[in-house]
Amino acid sequence: MIYTMTLNPAIDYKIVCERFELNQLNRFKKASLHPGGKGINVSAVLNNLGVQNEAIAILGGFTGRYLLERMKKDYRLDLKPIWVEGDTRINIKMTVDHETELNHEGPRVKDDIFEHILSIIRNMKKEDLLIVSGSAPSGQRDAYQQIAQLCDDLELRFVMDTPGDLFHQFIDHQPFLMKPNLKELNDYLLMDLFELDEIIFYGRQLIFRGVKHLIISLGERGSLYLDQEKAYLAHPLEGTVISSTGAGDSMVAGFIAMYELTKDPKLAFIEAVAAASATVFSGKLATHRDIQKYQTKVVIEEL
Amino acid sequence: MIYTMTLNPAIDYKIVCERFELNQLNRFKKASLHPGGKGINVSAVLNNLGVQNEAIAILGGFTGRYLLERMKKDYRLDLKPIWVEGDTRINIKMTVDHETELNHEGPRVKDDIFEHILSIIRNMKKEDLLIVSGSAPSGQRDAYQQIAQLCDDLELRFVMDTPGDLFHQFIDHQPFLMKPNLKELNDYLLMDLFELDEIIFYGRQLIFRGVKHLIISLGERGSLYLDQEKAYLAHPLEGTVISSTGAGDSMVAGFIAMYELTKDPKLAFIEAVAAASATVFSGKLATHRDIQKYQTKVVIEEL
Numbered sequence: 001m002i003y004t005m006t007l008n009p010a011i012d013y014k015i016v017c018e019r020f021e022l023n024q025l026n027r028f029k030k031a032s033l034h035p036g037g038k039g040i041n042v043s044a045v046l047n048n049l050g051v052q053n054e055a056i057a058i059l060g061g062f063t064g065r066y067l068l069e070r071m072k073k074d075y076r077l078d079l080k081p082i083w084v085e086g087d088t089r090i091n092i093k094m095t096v097d098h099e100t101e102l103n104h105e106g107p108r109v110k111d112d113i114f115e116h117i118l119s120i121i122r123n124m125k126k127e128d129l130l131i132v133s134g135s136a137p138s139g140q141r142d143a144y145q146q147i148a149q150l151c152d153d154l155e156l157r158f159v160m161d162t163p164g165d166l167f168h169q170f171i172d173h174q175p176f177l178m179k180p181n182l183k184e185l186n187d188y189l190l191m192d193l194f195e196l197d198e199i200i201f202y203g204r205q206l207i208f209r210g211v212k213h214l215i216i217s218l219g220e221r222g223s224l225y226l227d228q229e230k231a232y233l234a235h236p237l238e239g240t241v242i243s244s245t246g247a248g249d250s251m252v253a254g255f256i257a258m259y260e261l262t263k264d265p266k267l268a269f270i271e272a273v274a275a276a277s278a279t280v281f282s283g284k285l286a287t288h289r290d291i292q293k294y295q296t297k298v299v300i301e302e303l
Numbered sequence: 304m305i306y307t308m309t310l311n312p313a314i315d316y317k318i319v320c321e322r323f324e325l326n327q328l329n330r331f332k333k334a335s336l337h338p339g340g341k342g343i344n345v346s347a348v349l350n351n352l353g354v355q356n357e358a359i360a361i362l363g364g365f366t367g368r369y370l371l372e373r374m375k376k377d378y379r380l381d382l383k384p385i386w387v388e389g390d391t392r393i394n395i396k397m398t399v400d401h402e403t404e405l406n407h408e409g410p411r412v413k414d415d416i417f418e419h420i421l422s423i424i425r426n427m428k429k430e431d432l433l434i435v436s437g438s439a440p441s442g443q444r445d446a447y448q449q450i451a452q453l454c455d456d457l458e459l460r461f462v463m464d465t466p467g468d469l470f471h472q473f474i475d476h477q478p479f480l481m482k483p484n485l486k487e488l489n490d491y492l493l494m495d496l497f498e499l500d501e502i503i504f505y506g507r508q509l510i511f512r513g514v515k516h517l518i519i520s521l522g523e524r525g526s527l528y529l530d531q532e533k534a535y536l537a538h539p540l541e542g543t544v545i546s547s548t549g550a551g552d553s554m555v556a557g558f559i560a561m562y563e564l565t566k567d568p569k570l571a572f573i574e575a576v577a578a579a580s581a582t583v584f585s586g587k588l589a590t591h592r593d594i595q596k597y598q599t600k601v602v603i604e605e606l
Contacts, residue, residue: 013395017405020405021403022323022403023403024404026403026405026406027405028405028406028408029408031393031407087336089334092316092318094405097326100327101327101328101329102330103328103329104318104331
């Protein structure tokens, strides 16, 4: 079974203002609520691809219940909730001309809840795969370190997709897949890599440290796949970007879905790029049909 | 029966940020949700004072359900919901050093819903009192004008407490009570009144136009009551201001509660000032006990 875990999901409150003045009353007409969380997004795209999976999420309060309902309705996704006190957070994404984000840290997760999460992982089987995505919850800052350590001990394959500063918590526990963008990679390595051959050279250092599959997003230059043997560059697809929200999560879902089916990293990388593109160009999480459409258009170059 | 009507309630999402930079990612730790709306607040304080009343509110979606539940839980207030499509709006109050407000216009109220509201009013009795508070809903910009006209036709006493720019919609329909602050009064009259005798002189013009009871908030200078015969000044009470949210609504509730009991405007004005003070100094809607406490401290001067 493939499991996703979202320890700190959020509802995004997207608002569009004509003007914004600090310390004043501002009015907006356009507003929408987008329940999500990176692991939940991965599960939704896996669902769209017909891949069986279980989406575990820490939820709280009326916003948690709303998230549960909306995921069921929009993606036929039955979340497995772990309920905590407090409300699932609401983050604000305010667009005036550019986007300003206001992110809440989320409800506090107590030790007994986190222990329950570890016990769920202890019951997983060796052929399972665990994808943990998004930020660590309040009260459990070393959650990723503990989960990675446990997966390592259990020889359980895991993927962690987190804000860059958490890389150090799991990188030495042999993650199955890592998906930094170039900025995150540079921040982690304290480098300023730009040229492809440098990126491949230093990316390989991560492979030698135990990362099995590495995908590095290069923005307008496409994305790069590395493992112990191969290096592939996927050129970016042409299209109009509607929203990049969920693109990274779609990439993870695409890679995992195809890898589990074929064990072929090249095919998996193509599916990953197609899934990310389908999300970016549609402005909503990739559907199976859209992924199939973009799959045929992905151009891969072996380096 | 006393009725309150909240045509465009809101949940306030209060967040406290250490820093705020436009077009960047900002994080916040403190956040809280405050369901409310001006008419709902009036009803909650009337409830606290043991005055029977009915709180009619237009609600929508999961945020509407949340507002309903919270009012029941926090104030034993059973709202009479009128459900519309869309979600009850979430407004953002962001405090960095000062407060920045981001207000949504709220869900659209269609004509059939508004017609239903008018029919509720048509069924009210002459001894009833209707308090309509807050902003007009999207889609019904002249809601206040229509309701005031109807109340006038039915000889039904009504109070409207709205953002200043809506005064002109009801001022000629003989409202029972009006409660502008000095800025709102000045904006309405296109004047720049400051001295008490000027304020009383021009305030009386509103009385001559049909306003039965007029309370003008003067900020640090206290507040002023006017009717056809009397003018009273209430000196401000001493205390530490925690939050002025709901102070005006408490003032309306206090005035109405005591007026219905005694028909004495001076006693009603004292109760109004006590209720507003109780809210301002406690940071939550005035309780009966707090109002009683401040009642004895209000100093009224006849002018």
